[in-house]
Amino acid sequence: MSVECSRAACREIATHRIVWRNPRIHAADREKIWLACDEHLEFLSEYLRARDFPVEIREGLS
Incomplete structure (x- = not known):
């Protein structure tokens, strides 16, 4: 299952959390x-x- 980026109007596949x-x-x-x-x-x-x-970047979606 692919998920989309949270940026408004973006339909690209998300690669980061x-x-x-x-x-x-x-x-x-x-x-x-x-x-x-x-x-x-x-x-x-x-x-x-x-x-x-507070912000943390996590690679991948698992």
Whole structure:
């Protein structure tokens, strides 16, 4: 099963998971996940980092 990138209007296959949380509303054990293709990985992760959210990039989707 292939999954699409989380970037609006992108239909490319995701190759990375961006794991993040908003520390103001999420407990430390809560993880939110966005999926990213190679082209949008930097854009999506920087969007989250600009808001001071903890961000971890995980290769692959398993």
